[in-house]
Amino acid sequence: MIYQGKQRIWSEYQKEIPTDHWFYVRSCIRQSFFPASEKTFLEILRDRLGKDVYETPHHTTCGGIAYHSEAIPQETVMTIIARQFALMTEAGYENYVCSCITSFGLYSEVIEDWREFPELLAKIRENLWKATRREFKIPTYLAHASDLIYKFRNQIAEQAKFRLVNKATGEPLRVVEHIGCHYSKMFPSKGVGGAEYPYVLAGMVESWGGEVIDYPERRHCCGFGFRQYLVKANRGYSVSNTHKKFESMEPFKPDMIITNCPGCPYFLDRWQYVIAEQTGKTYGENGYGIPVFTYEEVAGLVLGYNPWDLGLQTHQVAVEPLLDKMGIPYKPEDKYKGPRGELLQRPDFPMNIKCC
Amino acid sequence: MIDFGYGLTPSSTLKIENVANPAFEELRQREPDVAKCIACGSCTASCSAGVFTEMSLRRVILSLQRGREKETLPMLQHCMLCGKCLLVCPRGINTRHLILSIGKVYKMEEDR
């Protein structure tokens, strides 16, 4: 791999990300898949970096799942998004940041449609007015939450307590970065580093000491793809895609996977269990799987948060081997304890994939 | 193994990178013309057996090159060796000898 070649591509796809005053909207499903990620994102930006990130409880879904599953027409989803922007305008913000990749892709698509078809924009304004009596302005800058963490990755590195380095050997951890498809594949110019070699996660990994792996199927779909997993008949297709990715990354022996989308971490994580149970094959070391993290969780680990506060216990694939590699202390006994320390029930473990 | 009601579907991708295709190499020894095939389909179009069955010499040659003979060898059973393909082949391939050679190099699986 010629590194300068990638750098040349990255240089063509740089974004000017504003430094402050963000209107934040959450993802519909990330809290249920990886509960602490969004909380950690806000904590890091507000407490560690002192940024003004405003979040109103009135914001709703962006309508992406329904839109992509063809449950609602484009106009409906555009009106929902118009209402979101209206909330932002009312809150007096101009920079809009969303936590979910699918939303980011949808927002970009909608804004692009409005730019090309002004009459459509006018129609949506009228719809919103009729429905909610609200006005809205199109955000001057639309970013994804990972763009922000990417922008402040070096400040985070400065405050870092741990690095993505194997404490025992001193070698940088081998990290597979998987970018959500809706981040840059639809609009390459909207993603940091373009579509072929997005740099948004790679930048974080490199500044936090890790080493990025470019395996052949790095840009292949993680298997999420809405209708693929919603309908049980298609689910085999979804797990086959994930299987193809793992088969392709296996020779590179990655230590961990970092993602920035609601679906990817979930499916890359859960499907390892299904693949293990069906084929008896695991991809991590000695019977474990390859731990999958969201970028907020990785930022949290690097900054020294308690792994269980980051919600790592909800992962299907055990994260403990990686924590040991990074030398992050944790109390195994607290893993299955509730917020007030009461012992929740320990889940029974799968047969073919080791858990802790 | 748990049955989840869905499972891995095998990839349909042909992995032919270094699939040493000994059978095809032997066929090439017997009938070097097979390499000249440009898959234009004249043979399939004029095939006497093709009128009544799905026999296609073009697909047979191609599947042999890809190492997927199982799918197409049954077609060859219908060939009457009438020689029309020999006449129409724009590359002048001795298709009849090719078919006879395939019969000698490749083995039918007794699935029945």
Place this chain on the structure above:
Amino acid sequence: MSQNVVVIGGGPAGIEASRRLRDLGYTPILIEKTPVLGGHLARWDRLFPEGIEARTVLDPMVADLDGIKYFTETEVSSINRLKDTWVVKLSNGLSAQVRAILLTTGFDLFKAEKKEEYGYGIYERVITNADLEDWFKSGAAPQFDAVNVIGFVHCVGSRDEKAGNRQCSKVCCVTAVKQACEIKEKFPDATVYCFYMDLRMFGRKYEDLYLKAQKDYGIRFVRGRVSEVSEDNDGHLFVKAEDTLFGKPLKIKMDLLVLMAGMAPAADNHQLARMVNIQTGEDGFYLPQSIIGSPCTSSREGIFFAGAATGPKTLPETLSEAASAALAIDRYLKTPQKK
């Protein structure tokens, strides 16, 4: 003192046109922006279809330049119309007033790195047809070891909206087959694949080369466009394409991939076109008066074309167009100006 003619572009078209003009009694002023005359031909090792050495074509031309003022590493800074003449100012300070300018600016080789998915400039084992020709010409030892499976990707930057070149570059198919045979000679027990959409072997003896490639060299032709290339952990390549004749996707592990970069319009076409106020076509090449009737004359008086400046051309076509451009200029200069 015989009349001058400015020839912009020192490739085979420029050189041949200058020699013809000189023979017709004019003094051509040949301008070449790179340090070496010969354009892309100077870089080529052997030419299709019979594999004759490019040197044997170029050297006699370059050796026969007496009577031609040629300036290498020189560019045109400006051209203005003065009554019925053109005043051409050069970057080396010289200027010439001539009645005829011949644009033989040729083409640019498509920048293969633009096709990111093929990974040129990112994977070591992905090279272009020009790199391969350099290596053949240098005669150096192979750059890679364990080369057992080699692939040629046709239509890189040709017939490709995304690459901005909808036109077919005409010469890459036959060049690919030529290079496939040449590389098979260098790696006799390698398996060589050619991924094509339509194999356009249109010229004389091209089909024979194709037949020879199939029969004697055992080159395998796969009808399907390569979609993406990736690198596995030991630096070798995975190439993905669909075998459209067999109707199945195809993945091949390869040790070397050669991208047949096509002919893109020269980058500085627009600049020169603005200077002399002529148009380039939608495809970026200059627009002659008529592609069939008068391919060498432009819409402006005194401006002429020859060679790949007006679209992809094979070397013989370029040389013959150079000769006809010289004659067109000769006829134009001999007709009395309208007072």
Place this chain on the structure above:
Amino acid sequence: MRERILAAYDPFVLPFVFGMTFVLAYCLIALVKVLLQLNAADRRKFALSLITPTTIVKNIRDIFCDCLLHVKLWKRNPVLGYMHSSIAFGWFMIIVIGHIETILYIPERLHRLYYPIFYRYFMEEQNTTLQGSFFFFLMDFFLLIILSGITIAIIKRFRSRIVGMRRTTKLTLTDRIGLYSLWAIFPLRWIAEGFTAGVAGGSFMTVPINWILHNFMSKPENITVAWWLYSIALGTFMTVLPFTRYMHIPSEILLVPMRNAGLPVRHTRKGFALTMLYSCPSCGVCIDACPMGVQKKNVKDATVYMVRNLKRRNQKRSLEIAEKCLMCGKCAALCQVQMDACGLRLAYRTAQEKKTNQIPADFSYLAAVEPIAPAVEPVALDDEKVLYYAGCMSSLTPVISRSVQKVLQSAGVRYELMDKDGSICCGRPLMLAGRQEEAQQLIAQNRKLIEASGARILLVSCAICYRIFKEHYALSGVQVWHYTEYFSRLIREGKLQLRNSHQTLVYHDPCDLGRGCGIYDAPRAALRTVGQLVPALKERKESICCGGSVGSLTLRYEDREPITRNAIDNLTANNPEAIVTACPLCLKTFGRFAPVPVFDFAQVLADNLE
């Protein structure tokens, strides 16, 4: 007439006796082996043929004409014909006369094998007596004939051009021994009888030799030396005979009756085939005959080399020759011993296919092919409803079926097209590839379709199909006609009005039509009514194959061209304005390279209808 040596024995006869017994024993064992190798049906068929009077007469006549007089060779090359017949017939007569003398004058010695051969030595006879001079004269006369044959043979050996021989085979070591011993026999006999002529009687040959070599022949001790040499020459020739090309002498005597019995060639090295292998005299006539010989590399694929490789059990070469052959039958037609060269090769291909083919045929789909709607109204007996079977190749040469239909319509013949939309192949190409059972399946299905059509005449425009319909289809109530015969019959019956375009035409005899089925004159008769026939250099039985035959399995396309060009040169020697042929394959093959237009037989007729 009295016995010179009372013991009627002398040691010098031993080499001859040894040689004779050896060759007789060898031939006997071979005969038994061959007969045992025949399968039961063929053996019964052969035995039956030996006792049916007509075949007996035919056998005797053939043995006499072919084996002794070499009539076929005379027609081809008189000088060689004379050489062979003089030696063969002369020698035969000497043996016969020797026995007659023994029977007449000393019957009790008849049981001694050697006696009639060395009669002169043992019996003293004066040329003065009537019967003495008569027999002396006779013996010397045939001796002269043989010696003349031997001299030609010697000339042929060193200057083969003079006797008109072109290409022939190289002599193997054993052949050479056999040849030189054969040459030596009769001069030695001449000298040996020269001695006895001095002592007893002689005639116009033996007496003069005695004068010439008088001082040598006068010494009595030389007499035994001459006879010893004579006997040794005979002995060596006989002993080495089974391993030389001269084995054809005895084996052809067995081949003739086997051939007349119509035995099929079932195995390449057993039964009828084994006799053939022995009967091949390696004369090399088939080398010149083979159309593939145009290319040097194919010369070694003629039938003589096939026989040689089969004898030496060289599987690789035998298979190569068997698979490359065009099956045009020209070598078989010109073969001096009428060897079934095509049958031999086909047997080899069949054995090879049975052994090595791993993809069994599956023609189950043929059952679904419906027959042509049978004629609704019952066909009157004399009303000849014609079913026209154009064949696979004709779909690639549409001019043929279009012209045939035009002619049929003009003659008012009611016909049906059997293969409007694709036909089941007649089976001959399959059979030629060695797949006999598979071909039977096609034949069975086609027969069902033909018989179901209610037609009484099956009209065929392809020579290849015609031959298999003729030889392998037992069509009940349906006559198979080739369109060349059928159309010339229509012309004879006046049903076709044709105008003569006076265009000079040359007719090419398709191999399967001419040599295959013996149809030579019907096409010519028809063509004379529409044009002026110009002969080719070689035609009828010796017509040169067009090179496009599907009979050859391995010939490459580029190797067929020289064969085709050679055939075209042969056809256009008398520069006709057009070539006419009666087979779609020849039409297509000639069409590619012929300098003059190539027409199909029906096309010429169709173009010249009134």
